[in-house]
Amino acid sequence: MRSRIHRALFGLVAAVIAVQQVTAYTGSEYYLTQLTMSAYYSLVIVGLCLLMGYAGQISLGHAGFFAIGGYISAFLTTHDLSPLKDSGIVSFLSKAGLLSQRTDLYGGRLLTVQPWAACIVAILATVVIAYIVGGPVLRLKGHYLAMATLGFGTIIYRIAIGTTALGAADGLSDVPPFRLLPFLEVSGEMSDRVQNYYIAWGLVILAVLFSLNIIHSRIGRALRSIHGAEDAANAMGIDTARYKLNTFVLSAVFASVAGVFLTHYNGGIGPSEASIMKSVRYVAIVAVGGMANLWGALVMGTLLNFLSLRGYLGTYDDAVFGGILIIIMLFVPQGLLHVDVFRGLRGLVLRRPNEKET
Amino acid sequence: MNFDLFFQYIVAGITYGTIYAVVAIGFNIIYNATGIINFAQGEFVMLGGMTAVTLLRYLPLPAAVLAAMIITMLVGGLIEILFIRWLYKPSVLRMIIITIGLSILIRETALHIWGEGVKALPYFTGTSVSSIKLGGVFISPQVLWVVGISAVMVALLNIFFSYTITGRQMRACSVNRDAARLCGINAKNMVTLSFMLSAAIGALGGCIVSPITYVQYDSGTPLAIKGFTVAILGGLGNSVAAVAAGLVLGILESFSIWVMPAAYKDVISISILLLILFVRPSGLFGSKEAADLKEF
Numbered sequence: 001m002r003s004r005i006h007r008a009l010f011g012l013v014a015a016v017i018a019v020q021q022v023t024a025y026t027g028s029e030y031y032l033t034q035l036t037m038s039a040y041y042s043l044v045i046v047g048l049c050l051l052m053g054y055a056g057q058i059s060l061g062h063a064g065f066f067a068i069g070g071y072i073s074a075f076l077t078t079h080d081l082s083p084l085k086d087s088g089i090v091s092f093l094s095k096a097g098l099l100s101q102r103t104d105l106y107g108g109r110l111l112t113v114q115p116w117a118a119c120i121v122a123i124l125a126t127v128v129i130a131y132i133v134g135g136p137v138l139r140l141k142g143h144y145l146a147m148a149t150l151g152f153g154t155i156i157y158r159i160a161i162g163t164t165a166l167g168a169a170d171g172l173s174d175v176p177p178f179r180l181l182p183f184l185e186v187s188g189e190m191s192d193r194v195q196n197y198y199i200a201w202g203l204v205i206l207a208v209l210f211s212l213n214i215i216h217s218r219i220g221r222a223l224r225s226i227h228g229a230e231d232a233a234n235a236m237g238i239d240t241a242r243y244k245l246n247t248f249v250l251s252a253v254f255a256s257v258a259g260v261f262l263t264h265y266n267g268g269i270g271p272s273e274a275s276i277m278k279s280v281r282y283v284a285i286v287a288v289g290g291m292a293n294l295w296g297a298l299v300m301g302t303l304l305n306f307l308s309l310r311g312y313l314g315t316y317d318d319a320v321f322g323g324i325l326i327i328i329m330l331f332v333p334q335g336l337l338h339v340d341v342f343r344g345l346r347g348l349v350l351r352r353p354n355e356k357e358t
Numbered sequence: 359m360n361f362d363l364f365f366q367y368i369v370a371g372i373t374y375g376t377i378y379a380v381v382a383i384g385f386n387i388i389y390n391a392t393g394i395i396n397f398a399q400g401e402f403v404m405l406g407g408m409t410a411v412t413l414l415r416y417l418p419l420p421a422a423v424l425a426a427m428i429i430t431m432l433v434g435g436l437i438e439i440l441f442i443r444w445l446y447k448p449s450v451l452r453m454i455i456i457t458i459g460l461s462i463l464i465r466e467t468a469l470h471i472w473g474e475g476v477k478a479l480p481y482f483t484g485t486s487v488s489s490i491k492l493g494g495v496f497i498s499p500q501v502l503w504v505v506g507i508s509a510v511m512v513a514l515l516n517i518f519f520s521y522t523i524t525g526r527q528m529r530a531c532s533v534n535r536d537a538a539r540l541c542g543i544n545a546k547n548m549v550t551l552s553f554m555l556s557a558a559i560g561a562l563g564g565c566i567v568s569p570i571t572y573v574q575y576d577s578g579t580p581l582a583i584k585g586f587t588v589a590i591l592g593g594l595g596n597s598v599a600a601v602a603a604g605l606v607l608g609i610l611e612s613f614s615i616w617v618m619p620a621a622y623k624d625v626i627s628i629s630i631l632l633l634i635l636f637v638r639p640s641g642l643f644g645s646k647e648a649a650d651l652k653e654f
Contacts, residue, residue, distance in 0.1 A: 058451055060458075136636040142450040143395040147586050148635050151628040154583060158628075162621030276579060280458055287455055315470070322462025329456045330441065333449075 047254025375608020381585025400582030406561025434557025
């Protein structure tokens with residue numbers, strides 16, 4: 001098992017590098033922009049895959065967590081604190097090195113929170129919100145759980161679109177770059193395109209590594225037992241409520257981190273990121289990937305988001321995702337990229353019985 | 359707040375509450391027959407309103423509304439036959455995802471047919487400015503149409519479910535599907551029928567309310583969430599309680615504008631939904647024991 005994971009991870013790293021090299025040699029580096037954005041969306045999807053596929057809990061509100069991360073970091077890094085310069089809290093923050101001075105487009109002086117501090121605040125806020133919401137929500141099942149998470153997503157969307165401090169329908173823009181290391185920053189600058197591609201995919205690889213470790217541990221087995229039969233898992237002494245809640249919070253954090261990074265990369269965030277359609281998209285992709293199949297979710301997430309972001313789907317963008325949901329759920333509810341499909345294909349091509357199926 | 363304004367809010371609340379109740383009844387009919395929550399219920403409302411607006415070019419108003427109901431009803435039936443009828447014991451998660459997919463497809467189809475524009479039927483009597491004065495309160499005649507037609511519809515539904523053979527067969531299926539089949543009831547047809555019925559009811563709701571609230575290709579989802587809130591508030595499956603719950607939510611919402619900006623109106627109703635789900639998932643009027651037996 002271990003060696004298979006290592007091989008797969010190695011393959012992912014190799015694929016990420018290969019794609020970048022190919023675009024560099026063919027002069028099509030403009031693809032990297034969408035690939036970077038797809039990577040951040042895939043991060044949400046990896047988290048959601050843990051929750052849906054392994055813990056068996058649907059969430060139709062994950063765009064909400066993405067938006068919480070994005071909006072908090074966008075708000076903190078663009079909200080000018082200089083009118084409050086003399087107040088106790090602001091001067092304390094300033095002394096603690098949490099604030100940064102910069103000039104805006106028109107030459108005005110801005111005093112804002114440092115991106116890394118904003119990022120930490122965003123993640124902490126997500127954790128708190130996810131615990132508060134997740135506690136009662138995850139006690140629900142089936143339709144009730146779906147509607148409750150849908151409701152949560154809608155609330156976040158309404159707040160984003162209805163609050164003038166958050167830019168209402170226009171969202172927030174002019175978000176500064178996020179300097180991770182002296183030579184590494186998350187920004188939409190053309191010259192930083194390659195390094196941003198690697199930052200994004202590095203993050204995804206870390207997330208996948210982390211998730212795989214969880215899946216193949218005691219926690220992962222507990223989660224699958226919850227998915228299979230929750231009552232039985234409970235009877236076996238597994239604290240199902242705690243496992244479900246922790247997975248929910250973890251997947252929320254994944255979404256929130258993706259929101260923070262993508263907001264810095266795009267230089268802004270709008271309410272459409274919080275919309276229900278986004279949440280449905282994430283669910284669609286996890287479903288297409290095969291629910292409990294991290295690799296499937298990752299491949300489909302990258303592919304579909306890339307196609308959608310490049311505009312290949314045209315005005316049928318949302319319709320494609322709706323159609324995918326229906327077709328997959330009607331005909332192959334276990335997912336398109338389920339391992340069995342591969343095995344079946346291999347069996348067809350090689351015409352020999354699979355050794356593993358005995 | 360003076361007395362007249364207070365009543366004005368009440369009237370607005372009743373209007374919206376009635377529509378929520380109509381959507382909730384649609385949810386309940388399908389839920390009773392299949393145990394499915396049809397996430398595309400709001401789209402039936404939108405489809406009804408849109409179709410009626412288009413048909414109005416060729417037909418007089420009552421005929422257009424009737425034709426819109428029939429068309430939406432056929433769409434509802436077709437959806438059931440194509441996407442749901444032949445599934446063998448689908449899981450709840452699978453049904454949720456399929457109906458969500460359907461709602462997206464219907465919405466996108468509507469977008470391609472009718473565009474993004476906002477549409478509305480004309481006021482059934484009078485115009486948007488005409489009003490009837492009751493005491494110190496001005497009521498648009500359309501409000502009376504909405505309340506009146508919905509009341510008649512609820513009454514007719516009750517008669518249908520209590521006294522007609524088909525209605526009683528549908529009820530039998532919702533109580534015990536296997537026993538109903540042993541009695542020679544075609545349970546699958548009853549499910550198709552429930553989809554048709556609930557599509558027609560949704561379409562009627564969309565028609566009567568469109569002069570006041572307008573319809574747009576994406577006006578279904580918010581209505582579905584409100585309708586679901588109401589269905590839960592009344593206790594899932596209980597249509598009479600849904601009417602009462604609809605009025606409660608409508609009035610609460612209309613007064614919420616008084617305390618909070620209108621942009622947060624939905625936040626109020628959805629917070630109520632979450633609160634009920636957390637505290638009392640059997641609904642305000644439902645019994646807890648009955649709720650425990652159901653599978654959500």
